[in-house]
Amino acid sequence: MDIAKLIKSRRSIGAVSEKDVPDEVIQELLDIAVWAPNHRKTEPWKFRVFKGDARVKLGEEMARITKKKVAGLSEEEAQKKIEKVRKGPLRAPVLVILAASPTGKNPEIEEVVAAGCVLQNLLLAATEKGLATICRTGDIAHDPELKQYLKLEEHDKVIGIVYIGYPKQEYNIKAQRVPAEEKTIWFK
Numbered sequence: 001m002d003i004a005k006l007i008k009s010r011r012s013i014g015a016v017s018e019k020d021v022p023d024e025v026i027q028e029l030l031d032i033a034v035w036a037p038n039h040r041k042t043e044p045w046k047f048r049v050f051k052g053d054a055r056v057k058l059g060e061e062m063a064r065i066t067k068k069k070v071a072g073l074s075e076e077e078a079q080k081k082i083e084k085v086r087k088g089p090l091r092a093p094v095l096v097i098l099a100a101s102p103t104g105k106n107p108e109i110e111e112v113v114a115a116g117c118v119l120q121n122l123l124l125a126a127t128e129k130g131l132a133t134i135c136r137t138g139d140i141a142h143d144p145e146l147k148q149y150l151k152l153e154e155h156d157k158v159i160g161i162v163y164i165g166y167p168k169q170e171y172n173i174k175a176q177r178v179p180a181e182e183k184t185i186w187f188k
């Protein structure tokens, strides 16, 4: 697909079927995604892939962590929040958690940006293959305890949880962007 068309047609889509996305397809997407620019070739990113029952266990871990953080909410609100977090990972057959892993060789922002480029590569490569994706975060994504569960280092930063699956239907989602012109000053 023409690159401009691909970039503009990518949309965040959460509603996917339970149909499995083969491991080889996910591996191929990750192998494409890592072709991102990165200063001093530090390649400051890590992936954690969840499929099958590992998603259930991830949801349980997220619920366990969330339970500790619902002070101040009513019993009903707390329960609702915990259950939402528990079920979260079941919304797609595959979750790719992408983290930036700053190496100290570059300013941290540069390493985070490089991982952000990986994110966009991943989303576009998936779109090109007819897969639906959405990157989600929320408080839980940045929780230090979750990082441990994900076998990430303390200084690693979760960029997002990318939900990947086959779309339930064809979507024609209207989207728009503020023209770049409105955010640009040219110096000539």
Ligand SMILES: Cc1cc2nc3c(=O)[nH]c(=O)nc-3n(C[C@H](O)[C@H](O)[C@H](O)COP(=O)(O)O)c2cc1C
Pocket: 010, 011, 012, 013, 134, 135, 136, 137, 138, 159, 160, 175
């Ligand atoms: C780092 C990052 C985190 C995001 N977190 C969430 C999220 O927690 N929940 C959500 O619904 N969408 C999340 N999104 C997706 C945005 O909502 C989405 O990209 C935006 O609405 C624009 O829509 P589009 O992706 O279809 O162009 C996130 C996107 C990025 C890049």
